Amino acid sequence: MRQTNMGCSVHRTLVTGGAGFIGSHLVERLLANGDAVTVLDNFSTGRMAYLDEVKDNPRLSIHHVDVSGFADIKPFFEGIDWVFHLAALADIVPSIQQPVTYHKANVDGTIAVLEAARSVGIRRFVYAASSSCYGIPDEFPTLETAPIRPMYPYALTKYLGEQYVLHWNRVYKLPCVSLRLFNVYGPRARTSGAYGAVFWHRSWLESRSRWWEMGIRQGTSLSSRMWLMPLCRRRNLRPRARYSTSGRATHIASTVW
Numbered sequence: 675m676r677q678t679n680m681g682c683s684v685h686r687t688l689v690t691g692g693a694g695f696i697g698s699h700l701v702e703r704l705l706a707n708g709d710a711v712t713v714l715d716n717f718s719t720g721r722m723a724y725l726d727e728v729k730d731n732p733r734l735s736i737h738h739v740d741v742s743g744f745a746d747i748k749p750f751f752e753g754i755d756w757v758f759h760l761a762a763l764a765d766i767v768p769s770i771q772q773p774v775t776y777h778k779a780n781v782d783g784t785i786a787v788l789e790a791a792r793s794v795g796i797r798r799f800v801y802a803a804s805s806s807c808y809g810i811p812d813e814f815p816t817l818e819t820a821p822i823r824p825m826y827p828y829a830l831t832k833y834l835g836e837q838y839v840l841h842w843n844r845v846y847k848l849p850c851v852s853l854r855l856f857n858v859y860g861p862r863a864r865t866s867g868a869y870g871a872v873f874w875h876r877s878w879l880e881s882r883s884r885w886w887e888m889g890i891r892q893g894t895s896l897s898s899r900m901w902l903m904p905l906c907r908r909r910n911l912r913p914r915a916r917y918s919t920s921g922r923a924t925h926i927a928s929t930v931w
């Protein structure tokens with residue numbers, strides 16, 4: 675944390691995957707909270723356009739870099755307080771076709787980010803894990819204690835990443851939490867390709883976006899799906915991550931918003 679010349683404290687936050695769907699909303703939110711934000715992204719699926727609204731903010735710096743290269747990313751961690759590690763290849767079908775590429779981004783990338791975070795002694799490390807680790811669960815609602823059954827390389831690599839995160843907490847006392855996100859939807863979500871168990875229909879998604887813009891709070895039961903804005907705002911990732919005990923994997927999901 676840094677003191678500004680006004681005497682206020684500014685969190686220095688680093689977001690990997692900050693040009694992606696969830697990451698770009700999180701970056702907007704963190705900037706609105708007054709944080710200084712560093713984005714690391716290789717733009718494989720992320721878009722600079724997703725950060726259009728905030729790209730001129732002097733508290734934002736954006737770096738085109740692959741997180742799996744420890745030496746490349748380490749310099750960006752100097753002075754960082756909080757790390758949100760969202761960078762990952764996040765589609766299912768390509769993960770079946772390119773398991774090694776997915777392992778490099780999602781597992782090697784996570785180890786590199788953990789090591790960079792450890793080297794500077796960050797205050798909080800938040801990992802975006804995935805509910806895909808359960809495969810098709812036996813029970814709904816599903817508890818964190820449900821059997822782990824990854825059914826494709828994406829799910830496996832995200833779970834391996836989580837295991838590394840929790841291991842770094844146990845062995846190195848890195849203050850980590852792993853948030854198992856369920857299916858997130860909202861503006862900028864990919865509507866092509868398959869994500870998770872959900873095949874979004876573009877017009878359906880767009881109509882949800884319009885509802886949100888009109889300020890109508892939808893309260894339908896959505897089983898495991900999660901509307902993005904509550905994720906970043908009402909149930910802000912930061913407080914949720916702060917209140918979750920270090921070294922735990924915890925669900926981020928809701929049936930009713």
Ligand SMILES: NC(=O)c1ccc[n+]([C@@H]2O[C@H](COP(=O)([O-])OP(=O)(O)OC[C@H]3O[C@@H](n4cnc5c(N)ncnc54)[C@H](O)[C@@H]3O)[C@@H](O)[C@H]2O)c1
Nearest residue numbers: 691693694695696716717718719720740741761762855858
């Ligand atoms: N969207 C969901 O419903 C959902 C559900 C569970 C978990 N998650 C997790 O949340 C995170 C964000 O997902 P998203 O839906 O926003 O996906 P996304 O593809 O929009 O964002 C991922 C970002 O990571 C970047 N990236 C990928 N590989 C990288 C690498 N090697 N180096 C640097 N940057 C890299 C991409 O360019 C992109 O900007 C992912 O870790 C994903 O596994 C998402």
